[in-house]
Amino acid sequence: MHSLSEENYLKVIYRLALVGKEKISLTSIAEALNNNPASVVDMLRKLVDKKLIQYEKTKGVKLTDKGRKIALQVVRKHRLWEVFLLEKLGYAWDEVHDIAEQLEHIHDLQLADKLDKFLGFPQYDPHGDPIPKANGEIAVMYKTTLAEMSDGKSCQVAGVKDTNASFLQYLKKLDIGIGTKIIVIEKILFDNSIVIMIGKNIKTTVSKVFAENLLVHE
Amino acid sequence: MHSLSEENYLKVIYRLALVGKEKISLTSIAEALNNNPASVVDMLRKLVDKKLIQYEKTKGVKLTDKGRKIALQVVRKHRLWEVFLLEKLGYAWDEVHDIAEQLEHIHDLQLADKLDKFLGFPQYDPHGDPIPKANGEIAVMYKTTLAEMSDGKSCQVAGVKDTNASFLQYLKKLDIGIGTKIIVIEKILFDNSIVIMIGKNIKTTVSKVFAENLLVHE
DNA sequence: AATTTTTATTAGTCTTACCTAATTTTTAAT
DNA sequence: ATTAAAAATTAGGTAAGACTAATAAAAATT
Secondary structure, three states: OOOHHHHHHHHHHHHHHHHOOOOEOHHHHHHHHOOOHHHHHHHHHHHHHOOOEEEEOOOEEEEOHHHHHHHHHHHHHHHHHHHHHHHHOOOOOOOHHHHHHHHOOOOOOOHHHHHHHHOOOOOEOOEOOEOOOOOOOOOOOOOEEHHHOOOOOEEEEEEEOOOOHHHHHHHHHOOOOOOOEEEEEEEOOOOOOEEEEEOOOEEEEEOHHHHHOEEEEO | OOOHHHHHHHHHHHHHHHHOOOOEOHHHHHHHHOOOHHHHHHHHHHHHHOOOEEEEOOOEEEEOHHHHHHHHHHHHHHHHHHHHHHHHOOOOOOOHHHHHHHHOOOOOOOHHHHHHHHOOOOOEOOEOOEOOOOOOOOOOOOOEEHHHOOOOOEEEEEEEOOOOHHHHHHHHHHOOOOOOEEEEEEEOOOOOOEEEEEOOOEEEEEOHHHHHHEEEEO
16 A cells, blocks of 8 residues: 555656656755655655655656556545535535545545546546546546537537636636537637537527636537 | 644543443543553643543543533534545445544535535445534434334334445445435344335335344434 | 562663754756 | 856655553452
């Protein structure tokens, strides 16, 4: 079994590996975790001993297969719990993350799979990030913003970028949630606002700012 | 905020206070937690400092109002999560406890209430124990075993005493779960077996041993 | 009342996961 | 190639929460 701290390190290393092309430095991990670099040295050594990462000063940090597997399971649980909190318990988009940070460390062999099934095998979490499957597969993310969609295209809401309360309230009012289908009807050149069809019969116009903060996938 | 350890101490003290009429000794806490008495001394001192318990060597340990409140919230979360795991995720009766031991320590102000609502405000957990309400009220438990019910009486399944797999499987087969209504039709004097009506139309006979392990309330 | 047994406490360690401050190593810039 | 800056490491420390072994205090037994 792995401690909460170990899991958090693996998760951060996984995330950093996704984002940047460059090597993952000890310092970047320290920053991401808000920890002192000296603390990170200790933990990296421990993770190397446990064969969860590879680490060479000049080459940076890399997850081993074993380490990646654990990281992915933690990420999987995090995102599944986020869906649960949002869809089943009625939390707001911006509230789910902190609770999921705790829930992701609950240990039980069957938990993730049972939760996944209960939620209907969701593909994306409320922030539009793909949920790793039980076997560790994770969808490549073709997530863009509504603003980047071209005329006539149809897409599904995958999440939000901004979690500002007024934005979220506005979404609620428009009855837009995860999975909601949106068709881009027309882009207005003048101010970049977009005419969209929400679901099957609600036609409305949204601003550029709005469109830039709504994550979608085709 | 209180640490996981603190919460576990408060929970154990709460539980010990319910069961025994005698004073709660440091030793009994040590036993319940499988900790060394020396460790318990340290923690009790800490809890006294935080005004969560009262402690005098000769009088034993008592929760303060503040301490009881926290203990009850932990117990509430534990039992709600047990219901969730059983009813929503499909865990077996004997699997839910260990996972709930972890889940009960998830901190969020709204969590218990939202979970409670989602589950339809259940009264009892899968072990037949009453679930404390948001305000800390907890039902007095009139939980008995089916064996103690008299002829003609109607009751509801509150939980199980034994969590033996074959017993649980048998329950499943009979379609008996939490809240299932059972009417005691007749008690057979010869071997103390009981003829019951499960739900509205399934009439069957169960053994004395069976009846002694099924917790019910009227 | 004296003694034994049980209960509680102290003193000193250990592990985990952090920290600061000082130093070394590596990389980048002149 | 030197030097300055950034990154990594070492050494030593802290807090939480557990431990063992030894001792003191209370309760129970004879």
